Amino acid sequence: MTSNAENTLTAVYRVRESAAAIAARAKGIALEQSIEMPDEFVSDAFVRDSIVGRVEDIRDLGQGEYDVRIALAVATTGPEPGQFMNMLFGNTSIHEDVRLVEVEIPAAVADGFGGPNHGSAGLRARVGAASRAMTCSALKPQGLRVADLASLAARFAAGGIDFVKDDHGLADQSYSPFSERVRACAIAVAETNAATGGNTRYVPSLSGNLDQLRTQADAALRAGVDTVLIAPMVVGMPSFRSLASELPDLAFMAHPALAGALRIAPPVLLGKLFRLFGADATIFPNHGGRFGYTRETCLDLARAARSPWHGLKGCVPVPAGGMTTDRAPEMLDFYGADTILLIGGNLLAAGDALTAKTAEFVATVKGHG
């Protein structure tokens, strides 16, 4: 491929391979992710010059691991989020000894997708947090009736939480249908805000196909909601991006469900790619919780979400996954203030003292640093 910065995506694949075979293996990945056939049978000059992927670098990481850097043609991707993912990792995802560990894009691709609608500043404006870290909790367990979820939402709001989101398991189930739930919870939170002078945001979880997502987003907007939860890998990247681009007033908190642990490095998938397609905030499992991310992965992910990137708005990292309020100061030291701390079960475990424990958590975060 004859490339320049504007027409080229760069993907870095971490490959387990022998020293003798890595050059051929790298070439194989470049072909697999572009023309999917041996290049000796390509007679078309345009394909050969502009479409076939090109190995740019092979870095020996030791212990049989290599980082293979491959240039792919932007023209192959659309730009459409599904096809973008397909060209980055479609067939190669099937190789168990290859991981996608980095993605670089030209500015035009970033502009084409557009990234977050609101980013950190927009989320801060929603909850009146000029520079401090923000707080979040979750409505659960699923199975509760709408009135119980609304009452929980009101109690979190009374404690001054910034965001109270649906558990990502809350969809459109018979026991708490979406439209009824979004209305009841939004009203409960708005009434509590009116009484306390607070700015708590109720963040409903959207699910389903694009039609259902649009209907749910519309119901949420009509209920006064301005921030929603979505799991991009559950609804599909194309639906996620379509919704974010059609509804510029909404902010999107992305959930990592179905995103897997290993095959696309979490900083790339949950940090860069979710941000590229429109995540204003990205939830991920903090180190030392129920999941296995390391401190380094968490820090890389936060950096990928927030760092300057072709003028895209920043995406706020939301460490979560079995966090407890006593870890709040340590987490704030680790992540800094441009962070949303999400603590669910540990607050819910307070039972009747939920509002008091929430207020204590909120005070810790507001008073930190």
Next chain:
Amino acid sequence: MTSNAENTLTAVYRVRESAAAIAARAKGIALEQSIEMPDEFVSDAFVRDSIVGRVEDIRDLGQGEYDVRIALAVATTGPEPGQFMNMLFGNTSIHEDVRLVEVEIPAAVADGFGGPNHGSAGLRARVGAASRAMTCSALKPQGLRVADLASLAARFAAGGIDFVKDDHGLADQSYSPFSERVRACAIAVAETNAATGGNTRYVPSLSGNLDQLRTQADAALRAGVDTVLIAPMVVGMPSFRSLASELPDLAFMAHPALAGALRIAPPVLLGKLFRLFGADATIFPNHGGRFGYTRETCLDLARAARSPWHGLKGCVPVPAGGMTTDRAPEMLDFYGADTILLIGGNLLAAGDALTAKTAEFVATVKGHG
């Protein structure tokens, strides 16, 4: 959870864990995939009795691996394909030491999703293959102009191939826009069929969000196409199922792009789940090709796709991935006649002899057994 066969999904997770910790670990997965919080804080009787996941069995596989069988409530899933995947493997996909290796569903869930529109019999009727195995090839490389792709399609059709599909990398790129491509290739194949008396089907690849998929499917139908290619993990399961259910005249060949290698066992994802959501045929990498599936995985996958399952139509296995025509007899012995053999690059490598080599491949398959 108080369960009976009708209200319960069963998921089997293969977990690396110590003997001392496996019981607690299994309980943890059951909670993670249902209420996502410790059950000691659940006061609601309905949630406790009908929603919380229940460990049904823990089987020691030796060498630190266990199969954990968990019952989940059907009521939590909608039924909606995204939420179904979310409840099966949403958060647990983030644990690198857990794989989803089996899924069992009650008949009502199978009915609710509906499975393939046409299945094996419908695909056979399209190409006039009463009982023999079927053949397939691919239009590639991407980057070719529409006229070149149409000419390739005509040459495959002249060789008597049953299905000629777009490479899964063909989307709606500027160099071969979908609507132009589908018209030109469908006409080229129809004209060849008219001349030869053949029944070749052109199978275009659909991509994009649900709106784009509908527009493309409509253009395909108007061009006389009755079978399409789709990558469920690229477009998202909700879009895939919506399209299959809205367009009962179309048959769907599923492509494994982005489906990964390890975290959901291929027989479950590419066999059962793709079939459940509407795949009439499922493409997967045959053993001994460019990808790492074992013979056993391939056989399990074919069995999962074809076996009787709550009255759903069978899904035809399509082994592929670097196959060569000389492997056709061995593959037919291995998979049996209810199979589509997909050979792309190896036929394209014949260059000017493409039609002759295709005819030879077709004759081998027709004459087998």
